[in-house]
Amino acid sequence: MKKNVSLKDIANQLGVSVSLVSYVLNGHAKKMRVGDEVAQQILDTAKKLHYQPNQIAKSLKSKKSQTIGLIVAEINYGYTAGIVRAIEAEAKKNGYTVIIGNSHEDLALLHEMIHVFINRQVDGLIIVAAEQAETEVQYLKKKEIPFVLIDRIFPSIESNFIGIDNHRVAYEAVEYLYKHGSRKIAFLNYETTFFHLKERTRGYVQAIAEKGLKYKNSMLREIRKSSYDADVEKAIRELTSPPLSCDAIFFATDTLAISGLKNLINLKIKIPADVAVISFDFAEAFALFACPVTHYRQPLAEIGNSAVKTLLDEIKEGKKPKWKQLYLQSTLVAGKSCRE
Amino acid sequence: MKKNVSLKDIANQLGVSVSLVSYVLNGHAKKMRVGDEVAQQILDTAKKLHYQPNQIAKSLKSKKSQTIGLIVAEINYGYTAGIVRAIEAEAKKNGYTVIIGNSHEDLALLHEMIHVFINRQVDGLIIVAAEQAETEVQYLKKKEIPFVLIDRIFPSIESNFIGIDNHRVAYEAVEYLYKHGSRKIAFLNYETTFFHLKERTRGYVQAIAEKGLKYKNSMLREIRKSSYDADVEKAIRELTSPPLSCDAIFFATDTLAISGLKNLINLKIKIPADVAVISFDFAEAFALFACPVTHYRQPLAEIGNSAVKTLLDEIKEGKKPKWKQLYLQSTLVAGKSCRE
DNA sequence: GCAATCTGCTCAAACGCTTAAGCAAATTAT
DNA sequence: ATAATTTGCTTAAGCGTTTGAGCAGATTGC
Known part of the structure; x- marks a missing residue:
């Protein structure tokens, strides 16, 4: 790699000191009372030599x-x-x-x-x-x-x-499903210690309770990352068949939504006819799904x-x-x- | 931000010179004949003070x-x-x-x-x-x-x-479609100066010619980025209806494939029954498409x-x-x- | 006409690190 | 016992910048 042009190179070429060059190139020419002519020369040769300051050296100082x-x-x-x-x-x-x-x-x-x-x-x-x-x-x-x-x-x-506000969005998602006629609303989340994901669960649970919905068996499924595919498959299968037979699934993340939708496709479940679907985040993969997926989009x-x-x-x-x-x-x- | 620990800090603490510390921490203790005891002390205090070398300074030197x-x-x-x-x-x-x-x-x-x-x-x-x-x-x-x-x-x-080798892959893609029964094979590419994309066109054209396929009107469509959506819509519409009525579309990129598939969905065209589809690259979005998209995957x-x-x-x-x-x-x- | 001020520049130190060179004390060789 | 070598360290310069301090020479003030 060719040596870069340094302040020294410019200084030597003009027979001035490095400091002067530094002052001028940093726009302190006036403050430091640099002669107009010299300042101009410095600017010119800096441009001519394509001077680019060495950020590493700058960083070290500053x-x-x-x-x-x-x-x-x-x-x-x-x-x-x-x-x-x-x-x-x-x-x-x-x-x-x-x-x-x-x-x-x-x-x-x-x-x-x-x-x-x-x-x-x-x-x-x-x-x-x-x-x-x-x-x-x-x-x-x-x-x-x-x-x-x-x-x-x-x-x-x-x-x-x-x-x-994850709690609020999750709450609203359930409300939205409820308003649109769903009464057996399932929720798929990760098994997690993440606060933001637990907030989503809290929002779901609170909304379900406030709507007066009660399910014998839990409609809330938590997927373990260690057995991701199997867990999702099982969850979707169980949620969509008796005795649970949910009429809506709320996915806590876009990744869960994608996996869930793949399983729903396999089970030939019609969306939204059989099951309504809503997802927390948007995924590129939604683009080609048979039906546009209702989702919340983060700013x-x-x-x-x-x-x-x-x-x-x-x-x-x-x-x-x-x-x-x-x-x-x-x-x-x-x-x-x-x-x- | 708290000041980081420097070589000097370690040196001062032990009453030795900075150089010695540098030698030891860079593993040159033996070569530089540093006393075992001092070397150990340097190592210890470096660890105790959580010394982390300043990469900026290192870079400046090296x-x-x-x-x-x-x-x-x-x-x-x-x-x-x-x-x-x-x-x-x-x-x-x-x-x-x-x-x-x-x-x-x-x-x-x-x-x-x-x-x-x-x-x-x-x-x-x-x-x-x-x-x-x-x-x-x-x-x-x-x-x-x-x-x-x-x-x-x-x-x-x-x-x-x-x-x-873009030419070769494109050539093979057409061959694959041909082998699988397609005879009216369309190609969607960008209008571009990119060599790698032009190679794909060259591969398509060559394969079509070698298979002895001849089309009255061109089955090769080039999409302008400036009017992307309109161009894709028009291309897909024309390619899939008379007089062209292609039986396969080869997409030169995954982005084109996604846009193209959206249009095919809108036109209610069945894949692969009406039209076969093959794409050059893989896109996440293929995951939820009704039918798994045959594509080439780059290593x-x-x-x-x-x-x-x-x-x-x-x-x-x-x-x-x-x-x-x-x-x-x-x-x-x-x-x-x-x-x- | 001499001190004070201004103008236009240079010097030198510093940032944290590396590394060649140097130097005193301890050890070995003769 | 003295020279040569080895041991264990320090000194100093330099990487490319920035920036306060300093210093001539010109200009101004009174």
Whole structure:
């Protein structure tokens, strides 16, 4: 790789000091009373030599890397792309670069990514946390590293957070199904310690109770990740046949919805004629499903945007953060998978 | 943010010089004849203080950032996630971090990302290029920055490249359709200057000719990005009705396949009964389509893997590269969208 | 006409790390 | 007993920047 042009190269070429070049190129020419002619020459040769400042050296001096680390739970989730886009756009607008890490929903990998990023002197982190990442969050607080959690929050720890009100959305989803005539509403969620997913269950349970719906056997199924396919298959089969014979299924995530729908297809169940379907998130895969899937859509752009703003505020403040939690609205995208 | 522990902190604590600490922590204790006891103490306090080397400072000295820049054409393409995963894994195995940039298929953005990455002193680049990015590639060559193109190649420029043989796969796809009884085989591609896409057209045209198939009006449709939806709608409508009435459609990309399938659904065309379908790439969206879509799948893991290896070889060599082109195999994933 | 001020620049230190060179004390060789 | 070598460490320079301090020479004030 060819040597890059440095301040020194410019300085030598003109026979001036490195400092002068630095002042001029950083726009401090006036403040530092640099002669107009010299300033112009510096600008000219910098352009001629295609000078590009060495960010590494800059960072070393300034202790700021102008980089924010984004650690996502899984890069090929549907909503990750949207989040990444929004975050990159907002970061760029503020002169920051985003480096992306992937924890694959794994706590150990999350731990590792955090440390890799800290070593690379990111100025702050935006994190879609893995399960049981409380320790990691505590660590960031202790080290006073600016960070913002998105999507997943740990209620036991005060921190910045941008996300949605999962309880409320789940409650509304059940209400929507109820209004559209469903009375035997099943719910598919993961077996999880994640607060945001448990909130969805709480919303479902509360809504069911308030509508006065009672089921002998539970219509609430929790899928174990360790036996994912089998669990989903069993759940869908049981929910859609006697004695349960639900008339609606509410999927707690888009991944569950996809698996569930595949099983519904296999069982030749008509949607929405036999069973209404509603999903918490949107997946690209819904696009070609026989019937447009009614779902709630997270405001990904806003989440990303707010996350960056919150983070940069904290980075710039430099003092103890005033923890901020922001709950945004999910919007219903009505398809044709619920009864009229 | 709390100050990080530096070599100096460790040195001061023990009353030794910074150099000694550096030697020991870099495993040069033996070579540098450091006393066993002191060495142990250094190791201990480094651990006690949770010393983490400052990569920025390391980079400044070594002129190596141990970072590779990956610029993808679009982060939410189906195949991007697979590529990213493979590249990250292989990079990590070699002690490199990947920073990801998104060009959104835009030449200006690609240009910008390249420069951002160079300023951040990436040791090399892996690029899924945007259309007409020849100048950018020439620039990288001139600056002698190690880089590998993936997926998209510019035949007019010698460079490293990892991808697939698009001509051959397209040829085989047509052969497959022919073998499965289709005789009026349509092809949907983008209107493009991309070589890899034009190769697909060339493969289609050649196979059609060699099979002795002749169509009065062209069964080959090129979709303009500027009027994407309208063009696809028109193409599908015309191809599936008289006088053309094709019995198979070969989609040059997964995005085209998705749009095309949506239109086929709207027109209530049965697949494969009325029209057989085959797609070049896989999309998540195929998962819930009424019938599994027969498609070719790129060896994403291999592509990512080879790209990193090729790049690191060149980075380590440090001399003028021996340009390397690698064409990998795509594999057919037979669904049920073609006739038996 | 001499001090104070301004103008236009340079010097030097620092960021955290690496690494060649140097140096005193201890050990070995002769 | 003295020279040569080895041992165990320190010094210092440098990577490319930034930035406060300093310093001549020109200009102004009184």
